[in-house]
Amino acid sequence: MLRRSVIFVLVVVLAMLGWQPASAATWSRSFYWGVATAGFQSEGSAPDSNWSRYVATAGGVDPYGNAVDFRHRYAEDIALAAGMGVNTFRFSVEWAQVEPRPGVWDAGELAYYDDVVRHIRAAGMTPMITLSHWVYPGWVADQGGFSNPRTVDDFVEFASRIVPRYPNALWVTFNEPVAFLSEELKIGAVNPLQISVWQADVVRAHRQTYDLIHRLDPSAKVTSNQSFYAGFNAATDLVVMDQIRDKVDFVGLDYYYGVSLDNLTALNAGSGDLWNVKLQPEGIYDALRYYANRYPNLPLYIVENGIPTDNGKPRADGYPREAALRDSIFWVQRAKADGIDVIGYNYWSITDNYEWGSYRPRFGLYTVDALTDPSLTRHATAAVPVYRDVIANGGVPEGYRLVQGPASCSLVDPLASCLAPPDPDGPLAHLG
Template sequence: MTKFDSLKFPKDFWWGAAASAPQTEGESLAYGKAPNTWDKWFEMAPEVFSEIGPGRTSNVYNLYREDVQRMQDINLNSYRTSISWSRLLPDGETLNQEAVAYYRDYFQTMRDKGIEPIINLFHFDMPWWMMELGGWINPIITDKFAFYARTCVEQFGDLVKYWVTFNEPIVHVECSYIYEFHYPAIRDFKKAIESGYYTILAHSKAIKAMKEVSSDIKVGTILNLTPIYSKSDSKEDLQAARYAQLLNVDSFLEPMVKGTFPKDLVLLLEENDLLLNVNEDDLTIIRENTAEFLGVNYYQPKRVQAPEGDVNRPALMPEDLYAPYIWKERRINPYRGWEIYPEALYDISKLVQNEYGNIPWFVSENGIGVADEARFQDENGMIQDDYRIEFIQEHLTMLHKGMEEGSNCFGYHLWTFVDCWSWLNGYNNRYGLYSIDLKTQKRTLKKSGQWFSEFIQKQSQ
């Protein structure tokens, strides 16, 4: 028996996978759904997406019953996906009854098969009607989002106990308003800060609205807690790491979990002419409505050093405050250019335990994307993805170490169950436990899926 094989997790531990509505459902302009930013951007510039858009994706809208059966077949006991805001409320106000019927049957099917549904409200898919009003930089979105959140619990609260407001909110902030990866793809640090603030306020207003409907539900949020590592112990590098921590981790983690904003972050924003004028009543809402549990997405660490040469003051971009560096000992996933560093998952477990009241948390995403996986098929068509098995084992080992030391983790979800559509690269990199043939939509279990199933079975013994 290897050291990994001897690891034992709690009996009620969540073993599952994660996905999102826009990356899996398909039927993106059918059955009453209105367009979101991805639908419209693909319509305007299909070349941005390598000509593969959000229209069909993995066809879960039509194949969810079969997929849920596959979840049960490989012993998953939980699954996280999202509701499409623009499907449920096509104009922001009117309930789409076809969407209600679809989601209710989807969630009921999970329950019938012993799969706990964890349902996310927003996974980067801004309704186009809201984008035309300004998206996350229009404060009206906080009330629009709270209405949507309330509606979700009114319609599905009897089927879904665990809700999350956002998946990786920093991503729609920086990708939309700094790095040009999401629509509207502009570069404006001040708008990024503004959109982040309204996202946090929307999170708290949503929790308040949802809890008014049902006190029995649990509401959390999902953050990508990217650990920050400094190049050296020099004063300059440590300061850069502190800036990176404030902007990339503490900025969402502290207000969403503790209800307060870090004083050092407020000072940093003020020094760089980025501080917003905020309403005291809004700060009260943020303080009084915080996450009850935390999902943590982890793929890679962030390694930083002090910027070199002349930098803008006040800062015009985050890179004016910290610069990336490449650790000479790093392992890398060449298909994404991401560092593989499982040890960070242990560091995350200690951060949550020691700095955030040991709030209940789970690994809500972890995984490895690889291109052209078909070259690893055996004679029976099964992809021999031993690299994914090794990746999972290494990260579970580090997670288990943190749990042994008291970190309050209750689950592990892999990204993803069935190969899904990815923002801007379509299906180039595959992450699933099941592979998908895009022409036929046929699902085929990978070796990692078989291994994961057997591992979960052993954990229950």
């Protein structure tokens, strides 16, 4: 009894000092319904950066132009999201915009992001802010990017300037770090001999930034969203996620494509023909179950999920965006009903954008013809009213019939997804 009393007093004292056990951590929403975008891909007005340099010199890429001009249309895009009932808006603060030269902080650019967040909050939405969506300033590129340990200190300093401006936010330090590494290799920013240094620096940058964010704002929630490579995450998670598992408040995952005995079309992703990949919406359940088992004490958030078309044309497989959206949400509900702690879902993306060298893959709920329409008009796809209805009703209704059923022997999470596939006839959870 004395021991229990001492423990009780200790807990009370710690609570008075502001400490909370992990189980007491609170989330501002019962479920986060979101849309996503990213700075370089959507803003336009691109400053000097690793990616603006690559686009200016590489052959075989679409000219960047002004992307979809989120920079001047953010109020419109945020209003479009609010019109669907979205309560979370993901975007990135571009390091290259706010610190164009070492130690030089652009007050006008900081004010621009302040106004973006002001509009998000005024619409009743939670900002999810990405600090690194594959792009960094040209001066950082000149010093070797994240293959130079000095960049870790520079990145943490950047974070220290941004985080205090936006309390009570959801934070993503690095977007898809394994994919980030792949893109860095593609554009020549990293060579194979530098991979181990790059990996160690990104891990160190995340860990220091996580601690920084929690010192500045104990209410913040932080992750580094992981791309789900169907069949391979047991290996890819070794690169970063396993190294930061004690420095994330939730697992952010991006799920797009599956693999099965009767579907190997994911190979088209390697050539950039994303619209030729046959989707496997049931794989989102397998991905959630995989991470629930790998990191059992962390809630899960689908930070990105979506479907590409070829320049806005109907998909050759006849599977429309609105059907893929409903089917995917169905499997999220099944995961929740089975006890998997999934707390949010973001659709990628609110509008079409610059998909790392090409405007051809169209992921947007609102489609924009960036190459031929000078007005950059946002046109609603059929998925817009569907997402609005899904959010309003907390998912698809009981009795919903899948447009595309499960694949034969899914290998999204081998061998579990094949030997113990999710039951499409089970109960559905209400997502709030």
